[in-house]
Amino acid sequence: MGIIERKEREKERRKDEIVEAARRVFFEKGLVTATMDEIAEAAELSKATLYLHFPSKEDLYLAVAMGGLRALHGKFQEIIEHEPSIVRALHRMKEAYMEFFRTQRQYVQMFSFLQMSQFHKQVSDHMRSTCDSENDKHWEAIIGLLRRGVEQKIIRDDIDPTEMAIVLWTNASSLMLRADNEHDMWKRRRNIDLRKTMETSFRMTIDAILTPAARLEYQALLHAEHAAVHQS
Amino acid sequence: MGIIERKEREKERRKDEIVEAARRVFFEKGLVTATMDEIAEAAELSKATLYLHFPSKEDLYLAVAMGGLRALHGKFQEIIEHEPSIVRALHRMKEAYMEFFRTQRQYVQMFSFLQMSQFHKQVSDHMRSTCDSENDKHWEAIIGLLRRGVEQKIIRDDIDPTEMAIVLWTNASSLMLRADNEHDMWKRRRNIDLRKTMETSFRMTIDAILTPAARLEYQALLHAEHAAVHQS
DNA sequence: CTACCTAATGACTTCTAGTCAGACAATGGA
DNA sequence: TCCATTGTCTGACTAGAAGTCATTAGGTAG
Numbered sequence: 001m002g003i004i005e006r007k008e009r010e011k012e013r014r015k016d017e018i019v020e021a022a023r024r025v026f027f028e029k030g031l032v033t034a035t036m037d038e039i040a041e042a043a044e045l046s047k048a049t050l051y052l053h054f055p056s057k058e059d060l061y062l063a064v065a066m067g068g069l070r071a072l073h074g075k076f077q078e079i080i081e082h083e084p085s086i087v088r089a090l091h092r093m094k095e096a097y098m099e100f101f102r103t104q105r106q107y108v109q110m111f112s113f114l115q116m117s118q119f120h121k122q123v124s125d126h127m128r129s130t131c132d133s134e135n136d137k138h139w140e141a142i143i144g145l146l147r148r149g150v151e152q153k154i155i156r157d158d159i160d161p162t163e164m165a166i167v168l169w170t171n172a173s174s175l176m177l178r179a180d181n182e183h184d185m186w187k188r189r190r191n192i193d194l195r196k197t198m199e200t201s202f203r204m205t206i207d208a209i210l211t212p213a214a215r216l217e218y219q220a221l222l223h224a225e226h227a228a229v230h231q232s
Numbered sequence: 233m234g235i236i237e238r239k240e241r242e243k244e245r246r247k248d249e250i251v252e253a254a255r256r257v258f259f260e261k262g263l264v265t266a267t268m269d270e271i272a273e274a275a276e277l278s279k280a281t282l283y284l285h286f287p288s289k290e291d292l293y294l295a296v297a298m299g300g301l302r303a304l305h306g307k308f309q310e311i312i313e314h315e316p317s318i319v320r321a322l323h324r325m326k327e328a329y330m331e332f333f334r335t336q337r338q339y340v341q342m343f344s345f346l347q348m349s350q351f352h353k354q355v356s357d358h359m360r361s362t363c364d365s366e367n368d369k370h371w372e373a374i375i376g377l378l379r380r381g382v383e384q385k386i387i388r389d390d391i392d393p394t395e396m397a398i399v400l401w402t403n404a405s406s407l408m409l410r411a412d413n414e415h416d417m418w419k420r421r422r423n424i425d426l427r428k429t430m431e432t433s434f435r436m437t438i439d440a441i442l443t444p445a446a447r448l449e450y451q452a453l454l455h456a457e458h459a460a461v462h463q464s
Numbered sequence: 465c466t467a468c469c470t471a472a473t474g475a476c477t478t479c480t481a482g483t484c485a486g487a488c489a490a491t492g493g494a
Numbered sequence: 495t496c497c498a499t500t501g502t503c504t505g506a507c508t509a510g511a512a513g514t515c516a517t518t519a520g521g522t523a524g
Contacts, residue, residue: 030350036513052472057511122513239501277504281504283483289481
């Protein structure tokens with residue numbers, strides 16, 4: 001009869017509206033300072049209605065974070081599917097990663113929250129498993145790419161693709177978080193640019209896992225880009 | 233007259249008692265779930281008394297975390313001062329680091345909290361600057377060691393000691409946090425031991441920053457240790 | 465027109481961080 | 495010995511926000 005489906009759709013849309021309102025409020029105030037009343041006001045709904053759709057503030061926060069993760073994952077997927085060169089794909093994923101957080105800084109803290117299990121006091125099992133499967137997709141994509149790299153002899157065969165995916169992603173995230181919090185402090189006190197430190201760290205890791213031939217390709221790529229930047 | 237000094241001492245001791253009680257409660261329940269009433273009970277004081285000594289729950293939490301950081305820093309300092317070989321010092325610091333968090337897992341989340349600025353809603357300026365100077369000491373120690381490494385041609389001279397200190401510490405911390413949260417998940421789903429991943433990541437980074445001669449020393453050290461473990 | 469179902473809400477409860485006026489205890493002087 | 499002072503401590507309180515629920519409103523089917 002179609003009415004049920006329409007209601008389903010409307011319910012989903014309502015949920016999305018709430019998440020979008022929550023995103024705005026959380027972006028501005030962060031998890032702790034933002035209140036459900038403020039989010040309700042931003043969504044032009046009553047607080048009780050929010051609780052019809054999300055069982056807790058933390059669930060709502062995670063829904064916002066998952067939206068961000070999906071967006072970033074989409075960019076990665078796009079690169080993985082369309083870039084034939086694995087070396088270039090890794091490089092472009094790093095660029096996309098930097099760009100994503102440069103333009104949407106607030107996701108840095110949100111993604112880090114996923115790791116802070118002691119703050120997950122009220123997260124529902126349903127949301128937990130949603131996060132889980134979303135995360136799994138993300139890991140699968142990166143691990144798959146590295147695995148292909150090993151098969152194609154781009155990446156050394158004594159490297160475990162899964163381990164290396166964890167190392168790359170975890171290191172990038174944590175340096176990004178530090179940059180988000182302490183960028184000015186390091187610049188001021190010790191004249192360190194944490195953005196550059198991230199680049200250094202990434203480059204070092206990639207250098208360490210590539211086969212000699214691939215390393216040459218990577219260095220040529222960096223060199224070309226360097227030249228291009230200095231030309232413009 | 234000595235009485236003032238005695239009062240000072242008693243006040244300090246009282247503060248320490250509160251921190252110790254808080255540590256027990258925070259270790260058991262984490263920042264969010266633990267309540268000031270519980271901590272007051274554990275300290276055998278009223279809640280109002282806690283607030284005479286610490287202006288907020290977060291301040292108290294950070295005081296506990298700083299106690300942990302001081303303890304770890306002490307172990308590092310000990311190694312730095314007494315171990316003449318920089319390669320061995322780095323290795324022993326890694327061991328001390330792993331051991332510290334193996335025996336006191338709860339500090340993993342606590343240290344990570346330092347980076348989650350969005351949760352610092354009520355931290356006093358005084359505590360902020362205490363953390364700051366405590367952190368600074370810690371960084372100075374690691375950076376100093378790496379700088380000596382460069383001077384002694386143990387570490388490659390194109391490495392910036394400050395940058396590398398940040399990379400080493402940040403990467404270790406973030407993998408430790410992931411291991412704390414997701415160890416079982418990775419073991420179960422993909423048969424990955426995150427402890428080993430941490431070792432791999434550390435070894436790779438050290439390998440990448442040492443000069444060729446020092447790298448031989450490092451590999452010999454790992455080899456000897458490996459043999460010793462297999463013998464016992 | 466009525467019965468029903470779902471979405472929505474205002475008013476409510478509960479919990480906990482943080483406050484404050486006043487009790488209590490130790491010191492020091494008369 | 496007694497009083498004044500100072501600093502420590504606490505029970506009872508307030509404020510604010512998460513989460514709940516009985517009730518209302520609006521659309522749908524018979």
